[in-house]
Amino acid sequence: MENSNKLLKTVMHEIKKRKVAVKNVEMINPRIKKITFTGEDLKDFVSLSPDDHVKVFLPSGEMRDYTPMGFNNEDKELELAFYLHGNGPASQWAINAKIGDELIVAGPRGSQIVPYSFDWYLMIGDETNIPSMLRRIAEIPAYSKIVLIIEVEEENEAALLTDAKNVEIIWSYRNNNQLSSSQRMVEILKSLDKPEGNFFTWVSLENRETIKVKEFLENEFTQNIDWIKARGYWARRSSEVEN
Numbered sequence: 712m713e714n715s716n717k718l719l720k721t722v723m724h725e726i727k728k729r730k731v732a733v734k735n736v737e738m739i740n741p742r743i744k745k746i747t748f749t750g751e752d753l754k755d756f757v758s759l760s761p762d763d764h765v766k767v768f769l770p771s772g773e774m775r776d777y778t779p780m781g782f783n784n785e786d787k788e789l790e791l792a793f794y795l796h797g798n799g800p801a802s803q804w805a806i807n808a809k810i811g812d813e814l815i816v817a818g819p820r821g822s823q824i825v826p827y828s829f830d831w832y833l834m835i836g837d838e839t840n841i842p843s844m845l846r847r848i849a850e851i852p853a854y855s856k857i858v859l860i861i862e863v864e865e866e867n868e869a870a871l872l873t874d875a876k877n878v879e880i881i882w883s884y885r886n887n888n889q890l891s892s893s894q895r896m897v898e899i900l901k902s903l904d905k906p907e908g909n910f911f912t913w914v915s916l917e918n919r920e921t922i923k924v925k926e927f928l929e930n931e932f933t934q935n936i937d938w939i940k941a942r943g944y945w946a947r948r949s950s951e952v953e954n
């Protein structure tokens with residue numbers, strides 16, 4: 712689901728395929744594995760926006776989208792963080808990843824830049840959006856307030872690697888909850904004590920859930936529908952769809 716937002720400035724990049732190898736692995740929560748890759752090809756890697764993505768070409772030939780959570784051209788490093796949901800080839804590859812394993816990454820093809828001139832920022836996402844959230848927290852000026860609403864499976868995953876003073880985090884748990892992801896998010900939004908001023912909102916959940924949250928934001932929450940960037944990050948199979 713692409714966004715057609717008039718506020719966003721898009722910068723296109725030359726697409727390069729880069730060969731990279733695992734340099735380090737680290738669990739940043741019980742189900743998210745940060746993998747640091749290295750390789751000569753990373754010397755000119757470019758990513759201008761925290762919600763950029765690269766195409767990861769798995770050894771099987773399949774491709775999946777991942778967020779460049781960090782990169783360093785001098786050290787020729789790239790960090791990706793994989794949510795280990797367990798079912799798909801990318802998640803499986805990450806579960807087994809060890810130092811020296813190789814991958815090809817391509818892109819980012821373009822970066823969509825949101826101005827950091829809003830009074831506050833609202834980010835709504837699940838585990839797949841945590842890499843982007845962490846990068847954005849580091850970029851947004853400290854005088855702007857940031858509200859994160861993050862869905863994870865259960866309480867022991869409710870830890871985000873930030874001590875930024877301008878960040879408020881509200882956790883939403885799937886575990887034992889009869890409501891759908893979007894229903895839980897809407898409940899939280901309805902009771903949110905909004906900070907003062909203009910705000911920009913990002914939403915990235917499962918595709919259908921993202922659409923539902925976006926509809927609520929547009930109809931009942933936002934000041935301006937151009938101040939929302941919504942993009943589904945993964946697709947539940949039709950046999951698994953919540954009503």
Ligand SMILES: Cc1cc2nc3c(=O)[nH]c(=O)nc-3n(C[C@H](O)[C@H](O)[C@H](O)COP(=O)(O)OP(=O)(O)OC[C@H]3O[C@@H](n4cnc5c(N)ncnc54)[C@H](O)[C@@H]3O)c2cc1C
Nearest residue numbers: 764776777778793794798799800801802839945946947948
């Ligand atoms: C712009 C963009 C950036 C992204 N960045 C990241 C990132 O930095 N880190 C990250 O972990 N993911 C990220 N994702 C999401 C990731 O691309 C998907 O979760 C992808 O489907 C994983 O591929 P897979 O091979 O593991 O599973 P697939 O083969 O795609 O799916 C297999 C099964 O797993 C289920 N599934 C897939 N993803 C999830 C999930 N998140 N939760 C529960 N079930 C799931 C599917 O419904 C399906 O039933 C991003 C997606 C986009 C569009």
